[in-house]
Amino acid sequence: MDVLLGREGRSLHLKAAGGATAVLAITMLTGSWAVVAAEEGARNANLTTYPRALWWSVETATTVGYGDFYPVTPWGRVIGAVVMVVGITTYGIVTAALATWFVGREDRRRRRMARSVEEAVHKLSDETANALHERFDRVERMLSTKGEPEAGAG
Amino acid sequence: MDVLLGREGRSLHLKAAGGATAVLAITMLTGSWAVVAAEEGARNANLTTYPRALWWSVETATTVGYGDFYPVTPWGRVIGAVVMVVGITTYGIVTAALATWFVGREDRRRRRMARSVEEAVHKLSDETANALHERFDRVERMLSTKGEPEAGAG
Amino acid sequence: MDVLLGREGRSLHLKAAGGATAVLAITMLTGSWAVVAAEEGARNANLTTYPRALWWSVETATTVGYGDFYPVTPWGRVIGAVVMVVGITTYGIVTAALATWFVGREDRRRRRMARSVEEAVHKLSDETANALHERFDRVERMLSTKGEPEAGAG
Amino acid sequence: MDVLLGREGRSLHLKAAGGATAVLAITMLTGSWAVVAAEEGARNANLTTYPRALWWSVETATTVGYGDFYPVTPWGRVIGAVVMVVGITTYGIVTAALATWFVGREDRRRRRMARSVEEAVHKLSDETANALHERFDRVERMLSTKGEPEAGAG
Numbered sequence: 001m002d003v004l005l006g007r008e009g010r011s012l013h014l015k016a017a018g019g020a021t022a023v024l025a026i027t028m029l030t031g032s033w034a035v036v037a038a039e040e041g042a043r044n045a046n047l048t049t050y051p052r053a054l055w056w057s058v059e060t061a062t063t064v065g066y067g068d069f070y071p072v073t074p075w076g077r078v079i080g081a082v083v084m085v086v087g088i089t090t091y092g093i094v095t096a097a098l099a100t101w102f103v104g105r106e107d108r109r110r111r112r113m114a115r116s117v118e119e120a121v122h123k124l125s126d127e128t129a130n131a132l133h134e135r136f137d138r139v140e141r142m143l144s145t146k147g148e149p150e151a152g153a154g
Numbered sequence: 155m156d157v158l159l160g161r162e163g164r165s166l167h168l169k170a171a172g173g174a175t176a177v178l179a180i181t182m183l184t185g186s187w188a189v190v191a192a193e194e195g196a197r198n199a200n201l202t203t204y205p206r207a208l209w210w211s212v213e214t215a216t217t218v219g220y221g222d223f224y225p226v227t228p229w230g231r232v233i234g235a236v237v238m239v240v241g242i243t244t245y246g247i248v249t250a251a252l253a254t255w256f257v258g259r260e261d262r263r264r265r266r267m268a269r270s271v272e273e274a275v276h277k278l279s280d281e282t283a284n285a286l287h288e289r290f291d292r293v294e295r296m297l298s299t300k301g302e303p304e305a306g307a308g
Numbered sequence: 309m310d311v312l313l314g315r316e317g318r319s320l321h322l323k324a325a326g327g328a329t330a331v332l333a334i335t336m337l338t339g340s341w342a343v344v345a346a347e348e349g350a351r352n353a354n355l356t357t358y359p360r361a362l363w364w365s366v367e368t369a370t371t372v373g374y375g376d377f378y379p380v381t382p383w384g385r386v387i388g389a390v391v392m393v394v395g396i397t398t399y400g401i402v403t404a405a406l407a408t409w410f411v412g413r414e415d416r417r418r419r420r421m422a423r424s425v426e427e428a429v430h431k432l433s434d435e436t437a438n439a440l441h442e443r444f445d446r447v448e449r450m451l452s453t454k455g456e457p458e459a460g461a462g
Numbered sequence: 463m464d465v466l467l468g469r470e471g472r473s474l475h476l477k478a479a480g481g482a483t484a485v486l487a488i489t490m491l492t493g494s495w496a497v498v499a500a501e502e503g504a505r506n507a508n509l510t511t512y513p514r515a516l517w518w519s520v521e522t523a524t525t526v527g528y529g530d531f532y533p534v535t536p537w538g539r540v541i542g543a544v545v546m547v548v549g550i551t552t553y554g555i556v557t558a559a560l561a562t563w564f565v566g567r568e569d570r571r572r573r574r575m576a577r578s579v580e581e582a583v584h585k586l587s588d589e590t591a592n593a594l595h596e597r598f599d600r601v602e603r604m605l606s607t608k609g610e611p612e613a614g615a616g
Contacts, residue, residue, distance in 0.1 A: 012256065012259050013256040013259075016252075016256070051536065055539045055542075055543075058539070058542075058543045058546065059527065059542075059546070060218055062543075062546040062547065062549075062550055063216055063217045063218045063371065063525045063527075064218075064522055064525045064526075064527035064546055065213065065217075065218035065219050065220045065221070065373070065527050065529075066220070066221075066375070066527045066528070066529040066532040067219075067220040067221035067374070067375050067527070067528075067529035068529060068532050068534075070220040070222050072222075074205065077209045077212070080209075080212075080213075081209075081212045081216075084212065084213070084216040084218055085216065087216075088216055088245055089248075091249075091550055091554060092245055092248050092252055093252055094551075094554050095249050095253070095403075095553075095554035095558055096249055096250075096252035096253035096255075096256055096407075096558075098478075098554055098555055098558035099253040099256075099257075099404075099407060099557070099558035099561040099562060100253060100256035100257050100260065101558075102474065102475040102478070102559060102562035103257055103260075103561075103562050103565055104260055105474050105475075106565075106566055106569070107260070125279065125282060128282075128587060128590075128591040129282040129285065129286070132286055132289075132591070132594055132595075132598075133285070133286075133289065135594075135595065135598040136286075136289040136292075136293065138598075138602065139293060139598065139601060139602060139605065140292065140293060140296065142602065142605045142606070143293065143296045143297065143605065144296070166410065166413050167410040167413075214372055217370055217371045217372045217525065218372075219367065219371075219372035219373050219374045219375075219527070220374070220375075220529070221373075221374040221375035221376060221528070221529050224374040224376045226376075228359065231366070234363075234366075234367075235363075235366045238366065238367070238370040238372055239370065241370075242370055242399055243402075245403075246399060246402050246403035246406055247406055249403050249407070249557075250403055250404075250406035250407035250409075250410055250561075251410060253407040253410075253411075253558075253561060254407060254410035254411050254414065257411055257414075258411075258414055261414070279433065279436060282436075283436040283439065283440070286440055286443075287439070287440075287443065290440075290443040290446075290447065293447060294446065294447060294450065297447065297450045297451065298450070320564065320567050321564040321567075324564070368526055371524055371525045371526045372526075373521065373525075373526035373527045374528070374529075375527075375528040375529035375530060378528040378530045380530075385517045385520070388517075388520075388521075389517075389520045389524075392520065392521070392524040392526055393524065395524075396524055396553055397556075399557075400553060400556050400557035400560055401560055403557050403561070404557055404558075404560035404561035404563075404564055405564060407561040407564075408561060408564035408565050408568065411565055411568075412568055433587065433590060436590075437590040437593065437594070440594055440597075441593070441594075441597065444594075444597040444600075444601065447601060448600065448601060448604065451601065451604045451605065452604070
C-alpha cells in the first residue's frame with residue numbers, strides 16, 4: 001500500500017512536468033505552423049517559412065528572443081504570447097517538480113526516522129506491559145501460596 | 155477544524171499566485187497605456203500605439219524582449235523596468251506556489267501515515283491498560299475470595 | 309526557545325533573499341558605471357552614458373535583452389556576464405525563499421497537529437497511570453482491611 | 463548513521479546542482495566552438511569568431527538574447543537550442559536545490575522538536591513504569607509481612 005501511495009504521489013508532479021513538456025512541444029510545433037499562416041502576406045513579415053518559425057518558437061519559448069524573427073500581425077502576436085506563456089509555465093512546473101522530487105528524497109530519510117521512533121515507542125510499551133504482567137504473575141502466585149499454608153494452619 | 159485549517163493554509167499560496175497574476179495583468183494593461191504617453195513625441199520612439207505597447211508589455215513581462223519595440227525615454231524605461239520586475243516576481247511566486255502545492259500533496263500522504271501511527275499508539279496504550287485492569291480484577295477477586303474461606307476457617 | 313529557533317530559521321532564507329537583492333542592486337549600479345568605462349572609445353559602442361547603462365543593466369539583469377544596448381568590448385562583455393549571472397541567481401534565491409516561506413506556513417499547521425498528538429499521548433498516558441494507581445490504592449486497602457479482621461479472628 | 467544519511471541526502475540536490483552547472487559550462491564552451499564551425503561560410507553569418515561565440519553562448523544560456531549575435535544556419539540553430547535548453551534546465555535545478563536546502567534547514571529544527579517529543583514520551587513512559595513497579599514492591603512487601611504474623615498467630 002505504501003508503494004502504491006508512493007507511486008500515486010510521485011505521479012502527480014511527474015505527470016504535471018511530463019504533461020507540461022508535451023503541451024509545450026505541441027504548442028511550439030503547431031504555433032510555428034500557425035504563425036506562418038498568420039504572418040503570410042503581411043508587410044515586413046519575417047516569419048515566412050516553417051523552419052524559421054520553428055527556430056523562432058524555440059527562442060520564444062525559452063524567452064531568449066534575439067529579435068532576428070518576430071511576429072508583426074495581431075494574430076501572429078497572439079500566437080507568440082501563447083508560446084511565451086506556455087514556455088514560462090512549463091519551466092515553472094518543471095522547477096517545482098524538481099524541488100518536490102528533491103524534498104521528497106529528503107523526506108524518505110525523515111520517514112525512516114519516524115518509523116524507527118514508532119518502533120522504539122512500541123517496543124518500550126511492550127516491554128513495560130510485559131514487566132507489569134510478570135509482577136502480576138508474582139503477586140498472584142504469592143496470593144495462592146499464602147492461601148494454602150493459612151488454610152493448613154487454620 | 156482540520157478542513158478549515160486546510161482551507162486557510164491553501165489560500166495563502168493560492169491567494170499569492172492569483173494576486174500576483176492579477177497585479178501583473180493590471181501592470182501590463184496600465185503600463186502599455188503609460189508607456190505610450192511617456193514615449194509620445196520622443197525622437198526614434200517606436201512605442202507609439204496601444205496595440206503595439208500591449209505586445210511590447212507581453213514580450214517584456216515574459217522577458218523575451220525581441221527588440222522590435224522598446225522605450226527610449228527615461229519615464230518609458232522606468233515603466234519598462236516595473237513591467238519586467240512585476241513579471242519576474244509573478245513567475246517566482248507562481249513557481250513557488252506550484253512547488254508548495256506539489257509538496258503539500260505529498261504531505262497529505264505523510265499526514266495520513268502520522269495519523270495511522272497515532273491510532274496505533276492509542277490502540278496499543280488502550281490494550282495494555284485494559285490487560286492490566288483485568289489483572290487487577292483477578293487479584294481483587296482472589297483477595298475477596300481468600301478472605302471468606304479464611305473467615306470461615308477462623 | 310521555540311520562538312528563537314523560529315526567528316533563526318526564518319532569517320536564513322529571508323537573509324539570503326534580502327542579501328541577494330542587495331548584491332544585485334550593487335552589481336547593477338557599479339556594473340553600469342564599469343561598462344561605460346570599459347566601452348569608452350570603442351568602435352560601434354552604444355553604452356556611452358550612465359543613464360543608458362543603467363537601463364541596459366535593468367534589461368540585462370531581468371534577461372529581457374531588447375538589443376537596443378549591449379557591450380561590444382571584451383571587458384564590457386565580462387561585466388555583462390556578471391550582471392546576467394547575478395540577476396538569474398537572485399531570482400532563483402528569491403523563488404526558493406518564497407517556496408520555503410509557503411511550505412513553512414503549511415508546516416506551522418502540521419506542527420500544531422503534531423503538538424496536539426503529543427498532548428493526546430501525554431493525557432492518555434497520565435489517565436492510564438492514574439487509573440492503575442487507583443487500582444493499587446484499592447488493592448492495598450483490601451490487603452490492610454483483611455489483615456485486621458484476620459488478626460482479630462486468629 | 464544519521465550523519466551518513468544526512469551526507470547522502472544532501473549530496474543528491476547538491477550533486478544535481480553542481481553536475482548541471484558543469485554540464486552547462488561544457489555545453490557553452492563546446493557549443494561556442496561548434497556554432498562557429500556550423501556558421502562558417504554562411505551568408506549573413508555573424509558568429510564567426512570563438513570570442514564572439516563565447517559571448518553569444520553567455521547571453522543565450524542566460525536567455526538574455528540581445529540579438530547582436532545569433533545563428534543563421536540549421537545546425538547553428540540546433541546548437542543554439544541545446545545551449546538554451548541546458549541553460550534553462552540548469553537554473554531550474556539550481557533553484558529547486560536552493561529551495562530544498564532552505565526547506566532542509568527548517569526541517570532540522572523540526573527534527574530537533576520531534577526528538578524532544580520522543581524523549582518526553584520515553585521519560586514519561588519510564589516514570590509511569592517505575593511508579594507502578596514501586597506500587598508492586600509495596601503490595602508484595604504487604605503480602606509477605608502479613609503472611610508472617612498470621613503464621614505466628616496460627
